[in-house]
Amino acid sequence: MKPHNIALLPAAGVGSRFGANIPKQYARLLNKPVLQHTIDLFAANPRISQIAVVVSPNDEWFDDCIALPPQAAVYRVGGNSRAESIANGLTYLLHHKMIDETDTVLVHDAARCCLPQTALNRLLDALEQDHENRGAILAIPVADTLKRQTPNAPHIAHTVSREYLWQAQTPQAFQAALLHHALQQADWTQITDDASAIELLGIQPILVEGDSRNIKLTRPDDARLAAYFLQNPDN
Numbered sequence: 001m002k003p004h005n006i007a008l009l010p011a012a013g014v015g016s017r018f019g020a021n022i023p024k025q026y027a028r029l030l031n032k033p034v035l036q037h038t039i040d041l042f043a044a045n046p047r048i049s050q051i052a053v054v055v056s057p058n059d060e061w062f063d064d065c066i067a068l069p070p071q072a073a074v075y076r077v078g079g080n081s082r083a084e085s086i087a088n089g090l091t092y093l094l095h096h097k098m099i100d101e102t103d104t105v106l107v108h109d110a111a112r113c114c115l116p117q118t119a120l121n122r123l124l125d126a127l128e129q130d131h132e133n134r135g136a137i138l139a140i141p142v143a144d145t146l147k148r149q150t151p152n153a154p155h156i157a158h159t160v161s162r163e164y165l166w167q168a169q170t171p172q173a174f175q176a177a178l179l180h181h182a183l184q185q186a187d188w189t190q191i192t193d194d195a196s197a198i199e200l201l202g203i204q205p206i207l208v209e210g211d212s213r214n215i216k217l218t219r220p221d222d223a224r225l226a227a228y229f230l231q232n233p234d235n
């Protein structure tokens, strides 16, 4: 039987750089919370069979503002870091047999609410060809010239070659058992994405071309850009 694709959405952060008085995943964009946009985009893709949202055990907002589609559920097992929230979510899902060890888990930041379906489908296509089980992530090749600064001031020390450099996005997708194992081995304070944990096992995940509209809402200015992308979908 073909493994299922499970979207796992970590949404347990506080998002302090975003500047709103609520966590950024609950900020409203075009009259809908950011997290709702993200849930809905996965619900709209028939290749995704389940959506698991991980929020903090102290979350005060979810129940009041999020409407879950039938294939989605919320788990209040978020931790102190993104990696811990994902590890806790995965442990819960596997332990309670809500997903299978061979299912594919697509981890996607709740704050990336503009992911185009075309990019999501590119990732799903790559996963279907991934016979070695390396997993795959969306990323974009670096376009700008990169400068490394001197240690004590923002002065240019030297230019860094951008050859072979990509900027990681999400979704980042791996077999459930592999990601679970990788996260159990990793130092959660040191890793900023899921692929890093897999890399530490010596596995080289596939880079799949992402989309520049797949931004992560981080600063207040990002909201205007995200609203524009959501209002002008091309897929």
Ligand code: C5P
Residues within 6 Å of the ligand: 010, 011, 012, 013, 014, 015, 025, 054, 078, 079, 080, 081, 082, 083, 085, 086, 108, 109, 110, 111, 112, 216, 217, 218
């Ligand atoms: O803070 P940052 O933008 O890097 O967070 C990326 C994603 O990880 C967000 O969707 C955020 O809600 C989630 N996160 C989490 N648990 C944490 C910290 C962040 O689920 N402790």
